[in-house]
Amino acid sequence: MSIFDKLTAIEHQYEDLVGLLGSAEVQNDPAAYRKHAKMLAEIDGTVEKFREYTAIARDLAQTEELASAGDPDMRELAQEELKSLVQKRDALVAELKVLLIPKDPNDEKNVILEIRAGTGGDEATLFAAEMLRMYARYAERQGWKMEIMDVADTGVGGIKEAFAMIEGDRVYSKMRYESGVHRVQRVPQTETAGRIHTSAVTVAILPEAEEVDVQINQNDLRIDTFCSSGPGGQSVNTTYSAVRITHLPSGVVVSMQDEKSQIKNREKAMRVLRARLQELEEQKQHDAQASERKSMVGSGDRSEKIRTYNFKENRVTDHRIGLTVHQLDLVMEGQLDEFIDALRTHYQTEKLKADSVAV
Numbered sequence: 001m002s003i004f005d006k007l008t009a010i011e012h013q014y015e016d017l018v019g020l021l022g023s024a025e026v027q028n029d030p031a032a033y034r035k036h037a038k039m040l041a042e043i044d045g046t047v048e049k050f051r052e053y054t055a056i057a058r059d060l061a062q063t064e065e066l067a068s069a070g071d072p073d074m075r076e077l078a079q080e081e082l083k084s085l086v087q088k089r090d091a092l093v094a095e096l097k098v099l100l101i102p103k104d105p106n107d108e109k110n111v112i113l114e115i116r117a118g119t120g121g122d123e124a125t126l127f128a129a130e131m132l133r134m135y136a137r138y139a140e141r142q143g144w145k146m147e148i149m150d151v152a153d154t155g156v157g158g159i160k161e162a163f164a165m166i167e168g169d170r171v172y173s174k175m176r177y178e179s180g181v182h183r184v185q186r187v188p189q190t191e192t193a194g195r196i197h198t199s200a201v202t203v204a205i206l207p208e209a210e211e212v213d214v215q216i217n218q219n220d221l222r223i224d225t226f227c228s229s230g231p232g233g234q235s236v237n238t239t240y241s242a243v244r245i246t247h248l249p250s251g252v253v254v255s256m257q258d259e260k261s262q263i264k265n266r267e268k269a270m271r272v273l274r275a276r277l278q279e280l281e282e283q284k285q286h287d288a289q290a291s292e293r294k295s296m297v298g299s300g301d302r303s304e305k306i307r308t309y310n311f312k313e314n315r316v317t318d319h320r321i322g323l324t325v326h327q328l329d330l331v332m333e334g335q336l337d338e339f340i341d342a343l344r345t346h347y348q349t350e351k352l353k354a355d356s357v358a359v
Contacts, residue, residue: 003093006100007050014040014047046099053092060085101351106207107173112149112275113164113205118181120199125158127184127309128201130332132162135178137334144168149268150258163256163272165208172207177320177343179205180306187312196312200305206275214274214281222246223266228257245269252276307339321346 017040026032063085066078115132117124132151139146149163166175182201187194225240242257243265254272256265308317309328316331316339317324323342325331331339 003096003100007046007053007096010043011047011050014043017043042103046096049092049096049099053089053096056085056089056092060089097352098348101348104173104176106176108170109172109207110165110167111171111175111205111207112272113146113166113175114161114203114272115159115164116161116202116204117159118200118202120184120197122154122156122158123184123186123188123197124199124201125154125156125160126188127158127182127199128162129153129157129159131182131201131203132159132164134332134334134336135164135166138336139166139168139334141334142168142171142174144171148258149272150256150265163268165271172205174340174344175205176207177306177340177347178203183305183308185308185310185312204279206272206279208271209274209278214278216247216270216274216277220248222248225262241265243269245273247273247277250277250280252280318343 017036020026020036021033021040026036060082063078063081067075067082069075069078113135115128115135117128120127132148136146145167147165147167149165151162152160154160180203182203184199184201185196188197191197222245224244224246226242226244227240228242241260241262242255243262244253244255245266246253252273254269254276256269256272259265259268306318306320308319309331310316311328313326314328315324315326316328318339321342323339325338327335
C-alpha cells in the first residue's frame with residue numbers, strides 16, 4: 001500500500017468519526033464520545049496535512065497546463081510558480097511520511113526520572129545532583145511539573161540516587177532518549193594537581209505505568225518498613241515511615257523514604273515499581289522481536305555511554321548522533337532542545353528507513 005492509499009484510508013476514517021461524534025447515540029454515551037474524540041484528535045493533524053497536499057497537487061496540475069500553453073508570458077509565470085509548488089509538495093510529502101510512522105503508545109505518558117551516581121566517587125554524586133537540577137530546569141522551560149519523589153543525598157552536595165515524576169504534554173516522547181550513561185570530564189574541586197577526572201551518571205526514563213497497564217498480585221510483594229535515614233527531623237528518623245517493596249517474581253526492589261507518611265512513601269514506591277515492571281516487559285518484547293530492536297538501537301540501553309560533558313572545553317557531545325555543542329553552561333541550565341530535537345529527528349529517520357514507506 002502506498003503512502004497515499006494509507007492517507008486516503010485515514011481521511012475516510014476521519015470522516016466516519018466526525019459522523020459518529022455528531023450522532024445522538026454517541027453524544028448520549030460519554031465514554032464512547034471520549035473514545036471517538038480521542039481517535040479523531042490523533043489523526044486530525046495528518047488529515048489536515050493530507051488535504052493541504054491534495055490542494056497543492058491540484059494547483060500543480062493546473063499550473064503545468066498553463067506552463068505548456070502557447071502564451072510566452074503566461075508560460076514563464078507558470079514555470080516560476082511550478083518551482084514554488086514543487087517545493088511545497090515535496091515538503092508536505094516529507095511531513096506526511098513522518099506522520100505515518102507508528103506512534104509509540106507511551107509517547108503521551110508522564111515519566112519517572114531515575115538518576116544514579118556511577119563510577120567516580122564523590123565527583124559522580126555531585127554531577128548526579130547537577131543533572132537533577134538540569135532536568136528540573138528543562139521541565140520548567142517545557143511548562144511541565146516535576147516532583148522530586150525521593151533523594152539519597154551524600155551530605156556534601158551530591159546525591160547517590162534520585163527519583164522524580166515529570167508530568168506534562170508528551171513528556172516521554174521528548175525525554176525517552178535521555179536514558180543511558182552520561183559521562184562528565186572535569187577537574188574536581190578536591191584535585192590539587194589539576195588533573196581531569198572522568199565520572200559517570202546513569203539516567204533512566206520510565207513511562208509512568210497505570211494500574212490498568214501493569215497488574216501486580218499483592219501476594220507477589222514483600223513490603224518492609226524502616227526508619228528513614230535522611231534529614232528531616234525527629235519524626236522522620238524515629239518513625240517507621242520509609243518503605244521497601246520487593247517484587248518477588250522479578251526481584252525488583254524499590255525504596256522510598258522522602259515523605260513523613262508511610263502511606264505516601266508506599267504510594268510513590270508502587271508508582272516506580274509499576275514503571276520498572278512495564279519496562280522489563282517491554283524489554284522482553286523488544287528482545288523477542290529482532291526487527292523492532294534494530295529500529296531502536298541505542299535508544300535505551302543503560303550500559304551505553306550516550307553523552308559526554310567536558311567542562312574544561314565547555315563542550316557536550318552526544319555519541320549516538322555525533323552532535324557536539326560548545327555551550328555546556330547553557331545545557332546545564334536546561335537548554336537541551338538542540339540535543340532532544342536532533343535525537344527525535346534521527347530516530348524518526350531511522351524508523352522511516354526501517355518501515356520503507358512507499359510513495
